[in-house]
């Protein structure tokens with residue numbers, strides 16, 4: 001089954017232009033990835049798996065005015081969430097020049113008004129409060145809590161893309177939920 005069919009089966013509601021934009025994103029990623037090492041996902045199927053993984057939380061995330069993705073790399077999950085949530089202003093913070101340039105290129109080519117690329121380490125970003133802070137494959141939960149402290153308040157939600165070891169990283173002192181799919185443990189931190 002293709003990505004579109006799988007997402008439809010999961011009742012994930014996406015904007016009309018999502019798959020058109022995803023197709024363009026994938027074409028660019030293939031080209032750039034041949035020259036620069038942007039992501040480990042090298043073929044169409046692996047990229048589709050990354051896209052599914054990135055976008056699945058649209059099924060449970062609250063409506064958000066803005067979102068910060070820490071360490072977006074080639075676009076996961078922040079760029080994919082930006083394509084899925086056009087009414088959310090998405091900030092992608094990524095210090096590596098090639099990766100940040102790729103993200104900036106995608107923003108320009110797809111004319112994404114809701115995307116801002118910040119080529120910095122998150123520690124060097126000016127403080128600002130976001131409704132949602134996401135991160136995948138950057139560092140552990142404690143470090144992400146530290147790195148995000150200037151970018152959240154008591155109403156913000158944090159969404160960290162984790163594996164099974166998430167249970168070693170959180171306990172009841174942190175108000176959280178874990179949403180599981182076949183290959184992922186989504187850690188959602190924050191009050192209801």
Ligand SMILES: C[S@@+](CC[C@H](N)C(=O)[O-])C[C@H]1O[C@@H](n2cnc3c(N)ncnc32)[C@H](O)[C@@H]1O
Pocket residue numbers: 039070071072073074075076077093094095096099120121122123135136137138
């Ligand atoms: C393993 S890659 C994961 C990229 C992407 N999130 C993904 O899942 O494919 C980790 C990324 O985090 C970025 N990174 C590392 N430390 C960071 C920091 N302090 N602030 C922002 N980004 C950081 C790296 O440059 C790298 O692109």
